[in-house]
Amino acid sequence: MDEQRIAAVVQRWALYRDAGDWDRFAELWHPDGWMSATWFQGPYEEFIRASRKAFADGVRILHFLGGTAADVAGSRAVAQTKMTITQRGVVHDTEVDVVCTGRFYDFFALHEGDWRITHRQPIYETDRMDPVDPSAVLSLDPGRLNRFPVGYRHLAYLQEANGQQVRPGLPGLADEATTRLYREGRAWLLNAV
Template sequence: MHNAVRNPWRPSVQNQMLEKLAIAEVIQNWAVWRDAGDWERLRTVWHDDGWMTATWFQGPAEKFIAVSQAGFDRGVSILHFLGGISIDLNDHRATAQTKMTISQRGLVDGVLVDVVCTGRFFDFLAKRNGRWAIVRRQPIYEKDRMDPVSPDARLTLDAALLDSFPEGYRHLAYLQTRLGFTIKKDLPQLKGEAVMRLYAEGLAWREGAPTAFPAGGPG
């Protein structure tokens, strides 16, 4: 009589993988639909209380979509590319870290430049009424650089202005300032107190905190 072969894929493990696949699809859809200007479908990756933080914007997801659409229509060029993803799951709560780059093109003192910022999206997610979606998105900014689009262009930056921004996103902030945006200067980077607080907030969220934000609320 042959011994029964034990299936290593227990139902609980299978279910976790399916949940993580659903979460990964949400995150991938965000990047594709945001960059394609597919605003109606972009709304579906957020819960109604979703909150978006970026260098140039902090506010409700619905307002983020509106201002992104307005920028898209007037030619603002901000694109995203995603890499590996790590998901921590606890029942109907999850956090996800996704390697990404933010690429923005624009004029700095009359010179067309590309800025590429490397980092991670840190997402707080919830499954409500059978649907995974984002409750809070906080990018982590690790490093960036600026290059003229034309190789023969000459570009001189204001050193004092550049140094006034955090190291992880200083070139992105410089370009966005030149384009008229107001930049938040205390965002999480690769190391430091801000990113450690973010990790702690993510853990608290997975363990059942009433909101995805610290005691002071979103900001």
Template structure:
């Protein structure tokens, strides 16, 4: 790997890290710089433009919605001014569910379509699309002595990879998308194919 390619991969990885730190800190002005103007976020609870996702995140923050992100390893594929970054991550959300305060931890990957473009401040990398991959999750009462009984019919509505996260988000009033990519299956394979097309110069083509 050339020194230039290594540095460009570091720039993409730094972008991914800044996203998590600035979003969870409520540093909305800097968080906005992680995106290009046509950027789009595909979360369980919000599928929207970057601007609308930021607005929804700010509104949730003001209501006390607690969602945190922890990042692990990051793999970056580069092709000219385009990149696909896959980053191991954990989403942690705390809320009251059926009268019991719980923590949900969901493990997966961020699958990011990223591009370097010319802008007012010069060339910079920005996210064009973020599609998480949801691999597994769990729900635990904050008080170990608390008794939690979930509605099995509601729980069964959601894919295994984010079943408990979706349950919590539904209970606090969000409409949750039910066909997000998981560890295996047609949806994640279609996402990988969209990533390869992106690196080859095509539009990402990832539909809601």
């Protein structure tokens, strides 16, 4: 039952955020909630403010979810959900779609009887960039592209081209950042009440 309730929170996160339903989106977070992403690291309230502004400015970052698996220990849980992030934008005067596939790695805690997200860290496994117009020719700067890990290098390229600062070294398919995240997840569960 806990796994189903946690999976429902994950589903609502994607639906409410992508629809700009900010009030209901805020209800999914623990008061100490923290969001990590390519373009943002900070408290959930600041993430909502930044997302709301970007949404009003026309930025669309859409999420499609696959299955969720959760490990529950008392009042804490860690959930992993297969996901795809799609962002449309302009790179070198060409409209593109970037598709990034990976997992949401979520730390959960019970708060007032409900499961709430305390920390979300995406794991970026692979991505690609495609011109929206299939006849367009797009040439990327290899130096800029290769500054970021394989899992999100095209997403980072697009986001930086549109003025965002992107964090390097985020978890990928199999790297030290992901190993460290798994250790943090195990410790989170071991310290559950």
